[in-house]
Amino acid sequence: MKTALVTGGAGFLGSHLCERLLDDGYEVVALDNLYTGSLANIKSFENNPAFTFVKGDVTELDLGALDAAASRADGTVRHFDEVYNLACPASPVHYQERPLFTTMTSIKGVLLCIALARRDGAKLLHTSTSEVYGDALVHPQSERYWGNVNTIGVRSCYDEGKRVAETLVSDNIREFDVDARMVRIFNTYGPRMHPQDGRVVSNFIMQALRGEDITVYGDGSQTRSFQYCTDLIDAFRAYMELPKEQVRAFTRRHALGAPVVNTGNPGEYTIRQLAELALEMLPESKSRIVYRPLPGDDPKQRRPDITLAKELLGWEPKVPLAEGFAKTIEYFRRLAK
Amino acid sequence: MKTALVTGGAGFLGSHLCERLLDDGYEVVALDNLYTGSLANIKSFENNPAFTFVKGDVTELDLGALDAAASRADGTVRHFDEVYNLACPASPVHYQERPLFTTMTSIKGVLLCIALARRDGAKLLHTSTSEVYGDALVHPQSERYWGNVNTIGVRSCYDEGKRVAETLVSDNIREFDVDARMVRIFNTYGPRMHPQDGRVVSNFIMQALRGEDITVYGDGSQTRSFQYCTDLIDAFRAYMELPKEQVRAFTRRHALGAPVVNTGNPGEYTIRQLAELALEMLPESKSRIVYRPLPGDDPKQRRPDITLAKELLGWEPKVPLAEGFAKTIEYFRRLAK
Numbered sequence: 148m149k150t151a152l153v154t155g156g157a158g159f160l161g162s163h164l165c166e167r168l169l170d171d172g173y174e175v176v177a178l179d180n181l182y183t184g185s186l187a188n189i190k191s192f193e194n195n196p197a198f199t200f201v202k203g204d205v206t207e208l209d210l211g212a213l214d215a216a217a218s219r220a221d222g223t224v225r226h227f228d229e230v231y232n233l234a235c236p237a238s239p240v241h242y243q244e245r246p247l248f249t250t251m252t253s254i255k256g257v258l259l260c261i262a263l264a265r266r267d268g269a270k271l272l273h274t275s276t277s278e279v280y281g282d283a284l285v286h287p288q289s290e291r292y293w294g295n296v297n298t299i300g301v302r303s304c305y306d307e308g309k310r311v312a313e314t315l316v317s318d319n320i321r322e323f324d325v326d327a328r329m330v331r332i333f334n335t336y337g338p339r340m341h342p343q344d345g346r347v348v349s350n351f352i353m354q355a356l357r358g359e360d361i362t363v364y365g366d367g368s369q370t371r372s373f374q375y376c377t378d379l380i381d382a383f384r385a386y387m388e389l390p391k392e393q394v395r396a397f398t399r400r401h402a403l404g405a406p407v408v409n410t411g412n413p414g415e416y417t418i419r420q421l422a423e424l425a426l427e428m429l430p431e432s433k434s435r436i437v438y439r440p441l442p443g444d445d446p447k448q449r450r451p452d453i454t455l456a457k458e459l460l461g462w463e464p465k466v467p468l469a470e471g472f473a474k475t476i477e478y479f480r481r482l483a484k
Numbered sequence: 485m486k487t488a489l490v491t492g493g494a495g496f497l498g499s500h501l502c503e504r505l506l507d508d509g510y511e512v513v514a515l516d517n518l519y520t521g522s523l524a525n526i527k528s529f530e531n532n533p534a535f536t537f538v539k540g541d542v543t544e545l546d547l548g549a550l551d552a553a554a555s556r557a558d559g560t561v562r563h564f565d566e567v568y569n570l571a572c573p574a575s576p577v578h579y580q581e582r583p584l585f586t587t588m589t590s591i592k593g594v595l596l597c598i599a600l601a602r603r604d605g606a607k608l609l610h611t612s613t614s615e616v617y618g619d620a621l622v623h624p625q626s627e628r629y630w631g632n633v634n635t636i637g638v639r640s641c642y643d644e645g646k647r648v649a650e651t652l653v654s655d656n657i658r659e660f661d662v663d664a665r666m667v668r669i670f671n672t673y674g675p676r677m678h679p680q681d682g683r684v685v686s687n688f689i690m691q692a693l694r695g696e697d698i699t700v701y702g703d704g705s706q707t708r709s710f711q712y713c714t715d716l717i718d719a720f721r722a723y724m725e726l727p728k729e730q731v732r733a734f735t736r737r738h739a740l741g742a743p744v745v746n747t748g749n750p751g752e753y754t755i756r757q758l759a760e761l762a763l764e765m766l767p768e769s770k771s772r773i774v775y776r777p778l779p780g781d782d783p784k785q786r787r788p789d790i791t792l793a794k795e796l797l798g799w800e801p802k803v804p805l806a807e808g809f810a811k812t813i814e815y816f817r818r819l820a821k
Binding site: 281295303307405 | 650
């Protein structure tokens, strides 16, 4: 039985990943400080004997403390075959509330996972973000684009923390041959999204459900891509199934520097289109669309080039926006009750 | 008597700063791990009773350990009025030798200095670098340029470590009102440069002195600016003399996000011009110029826009290249003996 650690395992994406790993027959440890994650997210599988939840913070744990917290009922220390690093507040409303904590979560979180991967010889999947591209000047963004990120602004705590985490992973691959893989995750949505994460999908659906004004920042012409959560989990699993040698060969062949692929849905929608979709799918809603000033450093356009993920993982997103949106609306509807 | 801590105080720039602070009547503690710094750099003032050298590494010290190491002869703990954070290998040949150590020096070094500044209510000068601009796509670079930096390449350990250090300083200003100031240092040269730092000034002079081929990477058309070390120290001191309120007002007026100014000499020279200058100033040299392939991620052009430093500090570089170059040649000549 393979063993996996998922940091941020009670979060939106982490909980979907834990669920998938349990389905795939893994013994799973979820580590989460419940800052943005929630026990409700893991409720459907918390009693699965192959699942262990550890309440802990990657900024406070060293390997010894993690071993103690994640030890089995019989006291034996777990060794992991796979480590998935998903711990980090990811929405501006959360990460700007505690900017220093956010940066240190990125840094210390990845260092903890790297230490574990080095000790156990585990595969490591580090989740990075399309935010490393910042307010991108080229579209769509390929992995070769170096980004346009402000180091000293109010979004920097997340963007720069995630950027330097990629650097730490890359140098650990070069210096210590760690079997790490990285994904840059573009906008992802679905059930278990945090209803107050302030991001556009949850905002629009919650506002439409409550009959409140749907707030569009700026003129709504800025675009986003929307990836359904299970598509992303498919990519994670496909990536981790690959042998190390194949990942390395791919990285060399594409002169990438380190193994990193974009995961996102290249379908591009304006924020205004999304607001209209929310109203269309909730015809009973009394909401109307209103426009507000754009906050600082907000990217104007964001769309993944997923050529590399297609080639390396034989993967591409499958769930159409309307279908994923319907499931998400259903989730928020249940939550509101 | 004011007290100052200089991390990296036995380095090229750190030792010049310590010397200046001693001249200005400070009690000075230099902290250095001697990885690229050297006791020879502090020899001329090591016996000054106002000077204390502490051999220590910012990646290993916490505040308690620093207090113990830097306590006075009578056992009393020092409290600092000013903290200057200069600790970090800064040349590719040094930082690429230990990439993970380099990144962690940036991160842990700035966190140590911030902790000290917060505890003592000290002013903090954090030295960042023109490398945060990476392979800049705009010229000259102003503080508003966000940079073009690869997160996963062989230079990333330095560039991204320095970028996230700026973020940590900025958020500590916003969150804890730390009285921090940041400079982005462009190419600086002068006596006490590390002769094997692999950078162009030391390379060319050492090669010319030894009668070896002067190696130019690429076609030599890439440009650099060259700031003489004492000009930079002038900027440091002027910056630290400003009251906090003035720094804050300036930052707000220019909508900078955080107080950061470029310090460099805007005079722009091609690498080929510099090689020719070395031969001109060492007419006895038997060296000739040869061309080699350009290494990865090497910036093609780099020139500071120092408008903000001029306005805020009433400062600009004074030492002409020929004069600074002559002093540097003199230093390397003595070193070679």
